[in-house]
Amino acid sequence: MKQPHLRIGTTSYILADDILPNVRYLAPLVDDIELVLFESKGMSNLPSKQVIEELAALAGEHNLSYTVHFPLDIQPGSADPVLRAGCVSSILSIIGLTRSLNPFGYVLHLTPELYGNVPSLEVERWHDCCAETLQSLLERTDVCSEMFCIETLSYPFCYVQDLVERFDLSVTLDIGHVWLMGYDSSEVMDSLLDRTRICHLHGVKDGTDHLGLDQGDAGNIEYFLKRLRLQGEQDGVERVLTLEVFSEAQFHASLSLLQESHAMMN
Template identity: 65%
Template structure:
């Protein structure tokens, strides 16, 4: 489908990022590089791996979206944590620059899971504001490349900051379904600023399942709205099937192909300028 690049995560086969990209290169248009970093373990690619990923991207017409690590806390009350957030962003943006990413997925991680992101929401929001301001001071020219993901809290809490700093959105519709938030209301308000969408099945209180396990009617409604928005504004977007196994990916791609004529390499051409 024109202007929609269908992708999935870099954890489909039980192996590192590079073998996953090799496996997926002829199956999808985009690969979400799911990165993590801690004192005990890190999967950040080295320079050699980045060069290999860039070559695979060129030869297969792949784009990349980069998912920042989850354990960074831009809303932390601790200034050192906010500084660590910025350093992590800087390191990963510099590292992945040769890949010319389509976008960067960023969590404004809450202090507590659920509809209320923090026991101190005003303080949390103020700290977020300070972190995002630091980020945009450095990367203002590419602010729309940073895509703030919908999480467990209503996105309306952080939307004013997304607007103020001219950021984009990663609309994870599975998280909307999981929390029971009204889908149409979120589609209407968030789709115009959405650069990346995450799609996965939700069933029995679990998410990141294959689409065959989800509510196919809701999946169809979402895909129709996503497609209509893309046709309306003629802006290229990535649709990431955010699943983590071969079986879930196959089931999800099959559903897209049968129901919507969308499947991996058939869904669009090489991505445009950023």
């Protein structure tokens, strides 16, 4: 279902199984797979070198790309320099592990210390610590800065947009998070679409996100898709659109809706 300027993808957690069985299942169905990685005490799903080799082979066979989602529990804005250093080390380790996959982009959370419309009780300190983490990361990697895509989370993106611009980063526009928080999605798209490299799309209903698109607001979804396609037509930039859902039923319902929308636009 290739669309001009859009690589349609989903997550590596559609089947209740490890990454490799998911990629084998999804490779014929999508253009991109988001590798959702985690690494915490006693638990890790980081693929072995052998699995990475198999992922690379599947990508070659199916013209598949990967987006790499860094772990969620890193704290780039922490006041503790040890935690910030650990964040950079974790990111660098994953970059090294996945380098042979030639990722389309890396999804990075500038994780808030509070959930909601402010990221921290000490916003200026948190912001400055995020800046230090980003600078340290970029000084220690040869990956192009535009490959790092800062995700829209619960707080308004204006808290970190200056960092994206200062370090010449890209954006992961999770429109579902925008809808969930009740922010003006049109204003967000006006502000961020040109810097967006990766989009996350999922249904939002009754305060719950990451639902299938069939459970979301059809008008909101259609408007977002229209704006995204228009942006691609205007600038010719290829982007990834990830259906960020986590079950077979949600994935197939979402893909079906996306196919219907594409058919209506042509």
